[in-house]
Amino acid sequence: MINRSPPSRELYPDNNNNGPDNHHPNQDTSSSSSSSYLLHRAVPTGQVITHCTTPGIVALTFDDGPYIYTSQLLDTLASYSPPIRATFFVNGANWVSGIDDESTPYPSILRRMLSEGHQIASHTWSHLDLTTATTAQRVEQVTKLEDVLQRVVGIKPRYIRPPYATCENGCLEDLEGMGLHVVNFDVDTKDYENDSQAGIQVSVDKFNNELGSNPQTDSAIVLSHDVHRWTVERLVGEMVATLRARGFGTGTVGECLGDPQSGWYA
Secondary structure, rough: OOOOOOOOOOOOOOOOOOOOEEEOOOOOOOOOOOOOOEEOOOOOOOOOOOOOOOOEEEEEEEOOOOOHHHHHHOOOOOOOOOOOOOOEEEEOOOOOOOOOOOOOHHHHHHHHHHHHOOOEEOOOOOOOOOOOOOOOHHHHHHHHOOOOOOOHHHOOOOOOOOHOOOOOOHHHHHHHOOEEEOOOOOOEEHHHHOOOOHHHHHHHHHEEEEOOOOOOOOOEEEEEEEHHHHHHHHHHOOOOOHHOOOEEEEHHHHHHOOHHHHHHEE
Protein backbone atom coordinates (compact mmCIF):
# COMPACT_ATOMS: atom_id res chain seq x y z
CA MET A 1 0.00 0.00 0.00
CA ILE A 2 1.25 3.46 -0.88
CA ASN A 3 1.32 5.78 2.11
CA ARG A 4 0.00 9.09 0.88
CA SER A 5 -3.25 9.68 2.72
CA PRO A 6 -5.18 12.88 2.02
CA PRO A 7 -5.85 15.41 4.76
CA SER A 8 -9.15 15.06 6.59
CA ARG A 9 -12.11 16.95 5.13
CA GLU A 10 -15.16 16.85 7.42
CA LEU A 11 -16.94 20.19 7.27
CA TYR A 12 -17.83 22.72 4.62
CA PRO A 13 -19.82 25.95 4.57
CA ASP A 14 -23.50 25.71 3.71
CA ASN A 15 -23.15 28.42 1.09
CA ASN A 16 -25.84 28.76 -1.53
CA ASN A 17 -23.43 30.39 -3.95
CA ASN A 18 -21.40 27.19 -4.22
CA GLY A 19 -24.04 24.69 -5.28
CA PRO A 20 -24.62 23.20 -8.72
CA ASP A 21 -25.58 25.75 -11.38
CA ASN A 22 -24.87 28.64 -8.98
CA HIS A 23 -21.14 28.55 -8.46
CA HIS A 24 -18.39 31.11 -8.00
CA PRO A 25 -15.12 29.41 -8.94
CA ASN A 26 -12.91 31.78 -7.01
CA GLN A 27 -14.83 31.46 -3.76
CA ASP A 28 -12.94 29.90 -0.85
CA THR A 29 -15.30 27.14 0.23
CA SER A 30 -13.06 26.28 3.18
CA SER A 31 -13.55 29.73 4.75
CA SER A 32 -14.79 29.77 8.33
CA SER A 33 -16.67 33.04 7.75
CA SER A 34 -19.95 31.22 7.21
CA SER A 35 -21.87 30.60 10.42
CA SER A 36 -23.60 27.51 9.06
CA TYR A 37 -21.82 24.22 8.41
CA LEU A 38 -22.91 20.84 7.13
CA LEU A 39 -21.15 17.55 7.69
CA HIS A 40 -19.24 16.71 4.55
CA ARG A 41 -20.50 13.51 2.98
CA ALA A 42 -17.23 11.65 2.62
CA VAL A 43 -16.41 10.62 -0.93
CA PRO A 44 -15.05 7.07 -0.76
CA THR A 45 -11.66 5.80 -1.82
CA GLY A 46 -10.85 2.17 -2.55
CA GLN A 47 -13.90 1.64 -4.73
CA VAL A 48 -15.10 2.69 -8.18
CA ILE A 49 -17.70 5.47 -8.10
CA THR A 50 -20.20 5.32 -10.95
CA HIS A 51 -23.20 7.27 -9.63
CA CYS A 52 -23.93 10.72 -8.29
CA THR A 53 -25.29 10.95 -4.76
CA THR A 54 -27.25 14.15 -5.40
CA PRO A 55 -30.55 13.62 -7.26
CA GLY A 56 -31.33 15.97 -10.12
CA ILE A 57 -27.70 16.69 -10.98
CA VAL A 58 -25.96 15.38 -14.09
CA ALA A 59 -22.18 15.59 -14.30
CA LEU A 60 -20.94 15.95 -17.87
CA THR A 61 -17.38 14.62 -18.04
CA PHE A 62 -14.84 14.85 -20.83
CA ASP A 63 -11.81 12.57 -21.14
CA ASP A 64 -8.46 12.63 -22.95
CA GLY A 65 -7.98 16.37 -23.47
CA PRO A 66 -7.09 19.10 -23.63
CA TYR A 67 -7.12 19.13 -27.42
CA ILE A 68 -7.88 21.37 -30.40
CA TYR A 69 -11.63 21.30 -29.73
CA THR A 70 -11.49 22.05 -26.00
CA SER A 71 -11.59 25.85 -26.31
CA GLN A 72 -14.72 25.60 -28.44
CA LEU A 73 -16.27 23.31 -25.84
CA LEU A 74 -15.50 25.81 -23.08
CA ASP A 75 -17.12 28.55 -25.17
CA THR A 76 -20.23 26.41 -25.56
CA LEU A 77 -20.48 25.59 -21.86
CA ALA A 78 -20.03 29.26 -20.96
CA SER A 79 -22.76 30.35 -23.37
CA TYR A 80 -25.58 28.87 -21.30
CA SER A 81 -27.42 30.73 -18.57
CA PRO A 82 -26.35 29.75 -16.02
CA PRO A 83 -23.05 28.52 -17.46
CA ILE A 84 -22.50 24.78 -17.34
CA ARG A 85 -19.62 23.43 -15.30
CA ALA A 86 -18.13 20.12 -16.37
CA THR A 87 -15.36 17.81 -15.22
CA PHE A 88 -12.31 17.33 -17.41
CA PHE A 89 -10.30 14.14 -16.89
CA VAL A 90 -7.07 15.28 -18.49
CA ASN A 91 -3.96 13.53 -19.76
CA GLY A 92 -0.49 14.97 -19.83
CA ALA A 93 0.62 13.36 -23.08
CA ASN A 94 -2.03 11.49 -25.03
CA TRP A 95 -3.59 13.32 -27.99
CA VAL A 96 -1.03 16.07 -27.49
CA SER A 97 2.46 15.94 -26.04
CA GLY A 98 3.20 18.24 -23.16
CA ILE A 99 0.25 20.18 -21.73
CA ASP A 100 2.74 22.42 -19.93
CA ASP A 101 4.30 23.80 -23.13
CA GLU A 102 3.53 27.53 -23.04
CA SER A 103 4.10 27.76 -26.81
CA THR A 104 0.85 25.79 -27.21
CA PRO A 105 -2.67 26.83 -26.16
CA TYR A 106 -3.00 24.02 -23.63
CA PRO A 107 -1.70 25.68 -20.44
CA SER A 108 -4.08 28.59 -21.04
CA ILE A 109 -6.94 26.16 -21.65
CA LEU A 110 -6.26 24.46 -18.32
CA ARG A 111 -6.17 27.80 -16.53
CA ARG A 112 -9.44 28.77 -18.18
CA MET A 113 -11.08 25.51 -17.05
CA LEU A 114 -10.18 26.31 -13.47
CA SER A 115 -11.16 29.98 -13.60
CA GLU A 116 -14.58 29.16 -15.06
CA GLY A 117 -15.40 26.70 -12.29
CA HIS A 118 -14.85 23.42 -14.07
CA GLN A 119 -13.26 20.53 -12.21
CA ILE A 120 -9.91 19.26 -13.44
CA ALA A 121 -9.32 15.59 -12.66
CA SER A 122 -6.69 13.02 -13.56
CA HIS A 123 -6.83 10.58 -16.45
CA THR A 124 -3.14 9.68 -15.91
CA TRP A 125 -0.12 11.05 -17.72
CA SER A 126 -0.17 9.00 -20.92
CA HIS A 127 -3.40 6.94 -20.81
CA LEU A 128 -1.66 3.80 -19.60
CA ASP A 129 -3.87 0.83 -18.69
CA LEU A 130 -3.62 0.82 -14.90
CA THR A 131 -4.92 -2.73 -14.59
CA THR A 132 -1.87 -4.13 -16.39
CA ALA A 133 0.57 -1.58 -14.96
CA THR A 134 2.87 -2.19 -12.01
CA THR A 135 2.54 -0.23 -8.79
CA ALA A 136 5.57 1.85 -9.76
CA GLN A 137 4.03 2.66 -13.14
CA ARG A 138 0.74 3.66 -11.51
CA VAL A 139 2.52 6.01 -9.15
CA GLU A 140 4.49 7.52 -12.04
CA GLN A 141 1.34 8.00 -14.15
CA VAL A 142 -0.37 9.85 -11.31
CA THR A 143 2.48 11.91 -9.94
CA LYS A 144 3.90 13.02 -13.29
CA LEU A 145 0.54 14.55 -14.21
CA GLU A 146 0.16 16.01 -10.72
CA ASP A 147 3.53 17.72 -10.95
CA VAL A 148 2.68 19.31 -14.29
CA LEU A 149 -0.77 20.46 -13.16
CA GLN A 150 0.72 21.88 -9.97
CA ARG A 151 3.17 23.88 -12.05
CA VAL A 152 0.64 25.07 -14.65
CA VAL A 153 -2.52 25.68 -12.62
CA GLY A 154 -1.50 25.17 -9.00
CA ILE A 155 -3.60 22.09 -8.22
CA LYS A 156 -3.23 18.35 -7.71
CA PRO A 157 -6.46 16.47 -8.46
CA ARG A 158 -7.95 14.13 -5.87
CA TYR A 159 -10.23 12.57 -8.50
CA ILE A 160 -9.08 10.14 -11.18
CA ARG A 161 -10.66 8.15 -13.99
CA PRO A 162 -8.55 5.15 -14.97
CA PRO A 163 -7.98 4.81 -18.72
CA TYR A 164 -10.26 2.31 -20.42
CA ALA A 165 -12.43 2.47 -17.26
CA THR A 166 -10.51 -0.44 -15.76
CA CYS A 167 -8.75 -0.61 -12.40
CA GLU A 168 -8.02 -4.16 -11.25
CA ASN A 169 -5.09 -6.29 -10.08
CA GLY A 170 -4.20 -4.03 -7.16
CA CYS A 171 -4.98 -0.79 -8.98
CA LEU A 172 -7.74 0.28 -6.59
CA GLU A 173 -5.54 -0.38 -3.59
CA ASP A 174 -2.69 1.64 -5.09
CA LEU A 175 -4.95 4.59 -5.93
CA GLU A 176 -6.52 4.43 -2.47
CA GLY A 177 -3.04 4.60 -1.02
CA MET A 178 -2.56 7.85 -2.92
CA GLY A 179 -5.80 9.22 -1.49
CA LEU A 180 -7.59 9.29 -4.85
CA HIS A 181 -11.30 8.96 -5.62
CA VAL A 182 -11.80 6.63 -8.61
CA VAL A 183 -14.67 7.77 -10.83
CA ASN A 184 -16.15 6.03 -13.84
CA PHE A 185 -19.68 6.68 -15.17
CA ASP A 186 -23.18 5.30 -15.57
CA VAL A 187 -23.94 6.81 -18.98
CA ASP A 188 -21.45 6.17 -21.80
CA THR A 189 -22.23 8.15 -24.95
CA LYS A 190 -19.81 6.03 -27.02
CA ASP A 191 -18.89 9.23 -28.84
CA TYR A 192 -15.49 7.72 -29.62
CA GLU A 193 -17.28 5.26 -31.93
CA ASN A 194 -19.51 7.85 -33.61
CA ASP A 195 -17.36 10.86 -34.47
CA SER A 196 -18.97 11.88 -37.74
CA GLN A 197 -21.73 14.28 -38.72
CA ALA A 198 -24.19 11.43 -39.29
CA GLY A 199 -22.83 8.99 -36.74
CA ILE A 200 -23.03 11.27 -33.72
CA GLN A 201 -26.81 10.81 -33.70
CA VAL A 202 -26.15 7.32 -32.30
CA SER A 203 -24.51 8.93 -29.27
CA VAL A 204 -27.32 11.47 -28.94
CA ASP A 205 -29.88 8.66 -28.92
CA LYS A 206 -27.83 6.60 -26.47
CA PHE A 207 -27.65 9.51 -24.05
CA ASN A 208 -31.37 10.24 -24.34
CA ASN A 209 -32.25 6.59 -23.77
CA GLU A 210 -29.94 6.01 -20.80
CA LEU A 211 -30.60 9.25 -18.93
CA GLY A 212 -33.30 9.00 -16.29
CA SER A 213 -36.48 11.03 -16.58
CA ASN A 214 -37.15 12.03 -12.96
CA PRO A 215 -34.85 14.69 -11.48
CA GLN A 216 -36.34 14.04 -8.05
CA THR A 217 -34.65 10.65 -7.95
CA ASP A 218 -32.32 10.33 -10.95
CA SER A 219 -28.82 11.64 -11.68
CA ALA A 220 -25.91 10.62 -13.91
CA ILE A 221 -22.19 10.77 -14.54
CA VAL A 222 -21.83 10.99 -18.32
CA LEU A 223 -18.76 9.93 -20.30
CA SER A 224 -17.77 11.81 -23.44
CA HIS A 225 -14.55 13.18 -24.92
CA ASP A 226 -13.41 16.69 -25.83
CA VAL A 227 -10.98 15.26 -28.40
CA HIS A 228 -13.77 14.49 -30.89
CA ARG A 229 -15.12 17.15 -33.23
CA TRP A 230 -18.74 16.05 -33.34
CA THR A 231 -18.96 15.68 -29.59
CA VAL A 232 -18.16 19.36 -29.30
CA GLU A 233 -20.09 20.58 -32.34
CA ARG A 234 -23.31 18.66 -31.76
CA LEU A 235 -23.50 16.11 -28.95
CA VAL A 236 -22.97 18.58 -26.12
CA GLY A 237 -25.76 20.85 -27.31
CA GLU A 238 -28.13 17.92 -27.70
CA MET A 239 -27.31 16.65 -24.21
CA VAL A 240 -27.90 20.04 -22.63
CA ALA A 241 -31.22 20.42 -24.45
CA THR A 242 -32.37 17.06 -23.09
CA LEU A 243 -31.20 17.86 -19.57
CA ARG A 244 -33.08 21.14 -19.49
CA ALA A 245 -36.19 19.64 -21.05
CA ARG A 246 -36.27 16.97 -18.33
CA GLY A 247 -35.56 19.41 -15.51
CA PHE A 248 -32.03 18.33 -14.59
CA GLY A 249 -29.33 20.62 -13.29
CA THR A 250 -25.67 20.22 -14.10
CA GLY A 251 -22.58 20.20 -11.95
CA THR A 252 -19.11 18.82 -11.61
CA VAL A 253 -18.42 15.30 -10.39
CA GLY A 254 -17.40 16.75 -7.03
CA GLU A 255 -20.67 18.64 -6.77
CA CYS A 256 -22.80 15.67 -7.75
CA LEU A 257 -21.07 13.69 -4.98
CA GLY A 258 -21.66 16.40 -2.40
CA ASP A 259 -17.98 17.33 -2.22
CA PRO A 260 -17.12 21.03 -1.76
CA GLN A 261 -14.62 22.59 -4.11
CA SER A 262 -11.99 22.48 -1.37
CA GLY A 263 -12.12 18.69 -1.60
CA TRP A 264 -11.38 18.43 -5.31
CA TYR A 265 -7.67 19.15 -5.05
CA ALA A 266 -4.76 18.43 -2.76
